[in-house]
Amino acid sequence: RVSDYLWSVYELERAVEPIVNPMAYAFEPIRALRPLEVEEVIENPLVWGEERVGNNLWCKCGWCTPMPTVSICCQEADLGHVLRGHSCITMVRTFNILCREVDVLEVAMLSLKMSERKHWSVLLTAGNLFRLTAYRQFTLWARGHLGKKNRIPSPACAVSSIRAVFPSVEYHGFEYAYLYDL
Template sequence: MQDSRMDNLAWCDCNHCTAMPTVDECLCCKEVGPVAEKMEDEDLDCITDHEGFTGNCLNRHVIEVSLYDFVERQGPIDDNEPIHELYRYVAYIRFSRWIWHILGKKRRKVIPTCAVLKIREAFPSEDFTGFKYARP
């Protein structure tokens, strides 16, 4: 039954999702408790319509400053690294921080499909890497 998530969009209640490559990634914002709570506070249909999402995850200037923080903590990045891929990665980090606050090292959560799609639209590239669980 779970596999059917990749075959249809019946699981999406915000009308901003699309089928993703894995079942885990087929997740609507309304299915994630802390995300749904943020939306209820603002009476929104989708987390991507939230002012906090736009400011935290799509604003290039905010993402740029967060990238500097990321580089300071993680070390230098390859000069050939595509900037949109880095911005997208930082946007995912910012989304997780905004919703779940502090997850801790090697703890990851799946970001709702609608949010992933909006971030990918803002910071496009040829290839996208789907959600990956942290290595033990």
């Protein structure tokens, strides 16, 4: 009886037509594009205009401080995916963990291999390395990996919050990679 059963299973399998040229990875998910691509942000910045420099009248979240260069609010920076209904990016728990916690930033420095680079030795005073790492953490979390020499201004509220934890005597402000490259 077992042999009869096996023979019937064999006959059923033979009746099924073999698949010719199967598609490899047919069930792999298709990568969704980000709502705002990096190139669009760089080509169409929302932040230019001397009317924004030195004041915070443009702020929509209530936490931005006047900046000497680029000024943008988290509410106009297309960060809805990380704001999660909060009025300001600095109120999001993830922001505070990723960008203001020394232990987290130390691990981020290891993953970015920042402490191994010779040109970082200049930045090792007064929290400069922590501040720079916090800016990078914010960009990675909020915008994703931008690639080498691609920079996007961070919201003034995020910059102010990071500077409050890691102060410096002198700040440089936002500069594009072609103007200033570390």
